[in-house]
Amino acid sequence: MSSNNRWRVRTFSTALAAAFSFALAQQPASAATASYWFAGTNLVFSKTQSRAGEVAVAIDDPGFTRFLIKLNATVAYDPAQRLIIVTSGDRRVITFTLGDKGFTNGSARGRAPFAPYLAGGTAYVPFLTLAKALYVVPVFDAQTIVLQPQIGGLDVRTRDRVTTVTFSSAAPLRFKRLSSAASERLTLAFSGVSSTLEAKRRVAGSAELHGVSIKTSGSARNPTTTIVFDASPLTVYALANADSPNVVAIAFARNGVALNGTPIPDSGDAASIVATAPPQTIATPTAEYAPAGAEVPAEAAIPPPALVAPVVVTSLDLAATDSGLNVRVGVSGPVRYEWHRLGDNRWYVDLKDATLGIPGRDEQPPGTAATGLRVKQLAGDPDPTVRIAFTLASSRQVDVVANDSGFTIAIAGGDDLDGPRVGAGRVAGGTLISSAPLASPGDLWSTPGLSHGTVPTNPKLIVIDPGHGGSDTGAAHNGLTEKVLNLDISMRLRSILVARGWQVKMTRETDADVSAPNASAHDELQARCDVANNAGARMFVSVHINSYTSSSLNGTTTYFYKDSDRALADAVHRRLTGLGTADKGVRKESFYVIHHTTMPATLVETAFLSNAGDAALLKSPEFLQKVAAAIADGLGEYAANNPLNTTSLPSPPGS
Amino acid sequence: MKGLRAVVVAAVLVVAAYLAYRYLLQPPRHTADTITVYYCKTDGETLLPWKVSLRQPLAHESGAEYRKSVAFYAAAQTLAGPPASVEAIRFPIGTVVHSVTLAGSTAIVDLGGTIAHSTGGSFAEGGEFKALVWTLTALPSVTAVQVEIDGSKVASLPGGHLELEQPLARSNF
Numbered sequence: 001m002s003s004n005n006r007w008r009v010r011t012f013s014t015a016l017a018a019a020f021s022f023a024l025a026q027q028p029a030s031a032a033t034a035s036y037w038f039a040g041t042n043l044v045f046s047k048t049q050s051r052a053g054e055v056a057v058a059i060d061d062p063g064f065t066r067f068l069i070k071l072n073a074t075v076a077y078d079p080a081q082r083l084i085i086v087t088s089g090d091r092r093v094i095t096f097t098l099g100d101k102g103f104t105n106g107s108a109r110g111r112a113p114f115a116p117y118l119a120g121g122t123a124y125v126p127f128l129t130l131a132k133a134l135y136v137v138p139v140f141d142a143q144t145i146v147l148q149p150q151i152g153g154l155d156v157r158t159r160d161r162v163t164t165v166t167f168s169s170a171a172p173l174r175f176k177r178l179s180s181a182a183s184e185r186l187t188l189a190f191s192g193v194s195s196t197l198e199a200k201r202r203v204a205g206s207a208e209l210h211g212v213s214i215k216t217s218g219s220a221r222n223p224t225t226t227i228v229f230d231a232s233p234l235t236v237y238a239l240a241n242a243d244s245p246n247v248v249a250i251a252f253a254r255n256g257v258a259l260n261g262t263p264i265p266d267s268g269d270a271a272s273i274v275a276t277a278p279p280q281t282i283a284t285p286t287a288e289y290a291p292a293g294a295e296v297p298a299e300a301a302i303p304p305p306a307l308v309a310p311v312v313v314t315s316l317d318l319a320a321t322d323s324g325l326n327v328r329v330g331v332s333g334p335v336r337y338e339w340h341r342l343g344d345n346r347w348y349v350d351l352k353d354a355t356l357g358i359p360g361r362d363e364q365p366p367g368t369a370a371t372g373l374r375v376k377q378l379a380g381d382p383d384p385t386v387r388i389a390f391t392l393a394s395s396r397q398v399d400v401v402a403n404d405s406g407f408t409i410a411i412a413g414g415d416d417l418d419g420p421r422v423g424a425g426r427v428a429g430g431t432l433i434s435s436a437p438l439a440s441p442g443d444l445w446s447t448p449g450l451s452h453g454t455v456p457t458n459p460k461l462i463v464i465d466p467g468h469g470g471s472d473t474g475a476a477h478n479g480l481t482e483k484v485l486n487l488d489i490s491m492r493l494r495s496i497l498v499a500r501g502w503q504v505k506m507t508r509e510t511d512a513d514v515s516a517p518n519a520s521a522h523d524e525l526q527a528r529c530d531v532a533n534n535a536g537a538r539m540f541v542s543v544h545i546n547s548y549t550s551s552s553l554n555g556t557t558t559y560f561y562k563d564s565d566r567a568l569a570d571a572v573h574r575r576l577t578g579l580g581t582a583d584k585g586v587r588k589e590s591f592y593v594i595h596h597t598t599m600p601a602t603l604v605e606t607a608f609l610s611n612a613g614d615a616a617l618l619k620s621p622e623f624l625q626k627v628a629a630a631i632a633d634g635l636g637e638y639a640a641n642n643p644l645n646t647t648s649l650p651s652p653p654g655s
Numbered sequence: 656m657k658g659l660r661a662v663v664v665a666a667v668l669v670v671a672a673y674l675a676y677r678y679l680l681q682p683p684r685h686t687a688d689t690i691t692v693y694y695c696k697t698d699g700e701t702l703l704p705w706k707v708s709l710r711q712p713l714a715h716e717s718g719a720e721y722r723k724s725v726a727f728y729a730a731a732q733t734l735a736g737p738p739a740s741v742e743a744i745r746f747p748i749g750t751v752v753h754s755v756t757l758a759g760s761t762a763i764v765d766l767g768g769t770i771a772h773s774t775g776g777s778f779a780e781g782g783e784f785k786a787l788v789w790t791l792t793a794l795p796s797v798t799a800v801q802v803e804i805d806g807s808k809v810a811s812l813p814g815g816h817l818e819l820e821q822p823l824a825r826s827n828f
Contacts, residue, residue: 159748160739258739472814475776522810522820544816547776549747553697557778584699589781590827591816603816605777 135170320367323413470513475547492628555582572634744782
């Protein structure tokens with residue numbers, strides 16, 4: 001950039017900052033709403049406050065949620081660590097800490113005008129600081145602040161005679177090819193995004209590409225960025241796989257050099273060539289970045305935001321009845337629960353994804369129905385869980401009944417005759433959505449068995465871990481996504497095992513992270529191990545699909561880590577071979593989930609979704625069912641051949 | 656007398672010729688010519704040893720500096736993979752070695768680039784790190800490899816499988 005241009009940019013930036021400060025100064029000290037023009041629509045934030053000359057927005061503000069959805073970005077609040085974690089569409093992680101002006105943006109650090117804070121139980125973040133970190137810049141246009149998505153990242157690297165240029169944008173990228181297919185000069189126009197990247201960049205050390213020119217035109221509300229790639233004669237180019245719809249990568253090589261990628265179409269979007277993006281990001285409507293005049297989806301079309309914060313237990317009132325006890329529990333929203341009746345007159349209910357908004361309790365409740373009550377937030381559980389536990393005076397009947405503000409635990413005067421068991425349900429808006437017993441009658445906890453640490457082994461319990469999930473897509477090739485297939489097979493496996501009399505616990509039952517979205521690998525993998533370890537599972541199986549950069553590899557591999565688990569891996573693998581995939585054998589590998597689980601554990605890599613033949617099998621529900629049945633057979637065979645070493649235990653189901 | 660002089664002259668000539676050969680004509684001796692870089696074949700098991708040449712230590716380069724440089728070179732060669740015609744499990748294109756530090760018998764390898772957000776399969780992970788560990792533990796006094804990603808210890812790669820929190824040794828594979 002010439003010094004003249006730099007001066008212009010500096011002058012423009014200074015003027016913009018001054019104008020912005022002026023505009024913010026006009027806002028009331030505690031603004032209730034703020035509105036911006038963004039992606040063809042007026043974006044209204046209803047939960048905002050003014051702080052230090054900037055706008056603070058609540059992370060559960062519906063307008064803010066829409067803003068993030070359009071950018072393919074997500075936000076998560078970790079109350080334990082006081083972290084607000086935003087993942088941008090180009091998969092950078094921006095992390096704020098409550099009470100700290102400093103924040104991290106990928107490997108870079110930044111400083112906000114004010115520190116994020118809690119108000120009314122909701123975290124507020126400096127909105128414009130966050131927007132800029134997401135490559136969205138505020139621009140004035142006719143008395144309106146326009147939030148303009150930008151191409152904010154440019155990376156050029158040459159390796160093995162291939163030069164790859166990668167652009168990262170705030171928004172999913174849609175492009176139109178302006179140059180002919182035969183032209184050495186490739187010109188792409190990206191609609192809906194601007195750029196403040198250097199106008200010209202010379203590419204040093206590349207024989208294939210001389211330079212890249214970037215120019216933004218159009219209006220503030222509908223900008224277009226045109227990028228010209230000045231390639232050498234006899235150079236070929238292709239779209240390379242990127243890991244986000246917000247990223248476009250183009251590879252250049254001399255004719256004759258192998259180039260991985262797809263030919264560049266006349267028009268397209270990055271989502272169509274994304275190899276590993278989560279499905280929800282692909283589903284984001286890129287039409288919102290269409291030129292002016294295009295139809296803008298109605299607000300109702302925007303999917304509702306995911307629950308960011310867990311449900312809060314807001315109250316707990318005790319009332320003795322004639323011979324029983326009613327415990328009225330107030331919750332802030334829909335909540336899942338799981339109750340357990342133990343064999344020694346203990347009964348407890350776990351509220352899932354819930355936090356305790358009142359002090360914990362450990363007391364003797366009024367009346368004679370129960371001799372003890374404990375209410376606490378469970379430590380070490382992968383999901384925030386509130387436990388309400390009773391020591392009953394005798395084997396009293398206990399029911400969960402919905403009420404307007406939550407539910408009531410009703411301890412009756414009469415005795416329960418059904419013995420130890422488990423149940424689960426969901427309460428929302430004063431309605432008991434579902435309530436059902438879990439598995440077959442039997443005490444999950446009091447059956448004597450092999451002890452793994454402090455938790456006794458439940459000889460009937462198998463934990464199934466569908467690999468990846470939520471923010472972690474796993475591999476994706478041939479139109480297949482690993483996390484989806486893992487869950488599909490696992491759910492089939494659960495049905496088979498339950499039908500055979502096993503109790504089954506899943507590390508996840510939906511497309512969700514087990515720990516938290518974008519949690520560290522340690523937290524995520526350990527959370528999966530904790531599910532099995534804390535439940536005292538007898539066996540653990542992690543279901544995965546393999547992939548490789550080359551489509552030539554195929555086959556089934558079964559892994560173990562602890563030498564004592566070899567027999568389990570062998571038993572499962574024997575059943576998996578013969579389903580039509582190549583046999584890649586049983587291997588010992590230090591995979592986290594089979595190392596840190598305390599019971600016999602195996603990890604199954606069913607097939608390679610990167611291989612056309614294996615992918616065709618994986619697209620067949622019949623094959624997935626066979627895989628699930630084979631794993632179930634293998635687990636059953638192992639259990640039959642390796643009975644727990646106590647004669648008081650029941651035979652394993654199905655054996 | 657003449658005969659004695661001739662013998663002395665001949666002896667001086669022989670010594671001079673030897674010294675000229677020893678110090679002027681003979682090429683300098685090398686301390687270590689090559690190291691072995693390992694690549695993992697696509698069966699996920701077999702290792703392919705590959706000899707690569709080393710540069711000589713620079714003037715004023717300490718032994719520790721040279722060993723560190725060799726370790727970095729070894730790691731970089733592993734990531735680069737064998738020639739394209741050779742089938743081997745390869746690190747994702749765009750993976751870089753930030754640094755290699757030798758701490759006692761452990762080589763701390765800081766990787767970054769593509770692998771920092773890679774979601775490859777477990778099969779590739781096993782082959783990639785098997786190759787890296789075998790290569791670095793082939794260096795004198797190195798018995799284990801601690802992998803870091805962008806300067807930090809990680810439990811595994813993002814979306815990964817292989818445990819990377821603790822140093823890896825050949826016995827892990």
